[in-house]
Amino acid sequence: MSVEFCGWEAIKSSQGHLDSGQEPLAATGYTMYHGTYISNAADIIKNGFQRSKDGLLGPGVYVSRNIEKAKCYPQKTDKKDKLVLKLRVNVGKVKKIDTDNHLLQKTWHQNGYDCAWVPPMSNITSIKSGREEDCVWDPKRIKVVDVALCMDDATRHGLRRLIKKMRQNTNHGNSSDECHKCGKEMVTLHPVQKCWNCDDTICPFQSKHKCRT
Template identity: 30%
Template structure:
């Protein structure tokens, strides 16, 4: 019983840390990595929610490093040639939290604007899935290997 209590205390500590971080990022910047053709389409027409992700439908955002990896792998995932990272602003006041994607509830979109997971079966890095694509706006882009983001409105 003592071991279970320690585990719960550790879990609660982790959840508190995650909630503090989520408060910081509730209206912050994250990144989306994809092929160059998809990036140009997103910048012209806006995001379209993915229906194939581990967290269900939504727009998937991550750290810049994780987005770069997704962009680098875009061709292998059938997304097209080239690699582009989109810097995105988003609005998600109600964020559900799961330590792993496997722990995320299937119907989170019914009650939350976004789902944050600390890891997935494909990555140990966190990601955020925004339920409503209209709540994600591209504020910059760069091609893989570049250091500076460009203005998407020029």
């Protein structure tokens, strides 16, 4: 009896990102947010983030999976002068910091970690809101994908056009981080290979594959 169909169809979860209370998995990409001054946004989109010199978790880029946390920054700034950027972050190797005076609170990177994560409702007394936050050592692990919140419509539209332009320029330079088979963003290279049945080149992250008859 001949096989008429061989392949798969994936059912994708409707939840687009990890809940803020879930511990991030190493080498995984997540949706996160960063609050900044409107005057800084275009430079961040064009040139990337700059690592802060210090902070609760030491040097790094501070982001959060909780947009309410990002909306609080920069602190003591009028809403019309700030915005929230939506990001895609490859967290790499993650260290959980959940207590005051943690041994690796500011030295996690020197100990082989790419990101430090403070879970929500941690025992760190300086985080009054109880919301989670992350500190990423390498700014290259962070990609701006959208403007999540901005009071001024014209500014938001202009920055979105800039984000689109930067993405197009990246793709034109053949340095796209999207898989050429499944079209999804790659945190690590996808294991593209030949289908065992029909010999088509496929990616296991494709939403569907039907073998040739």
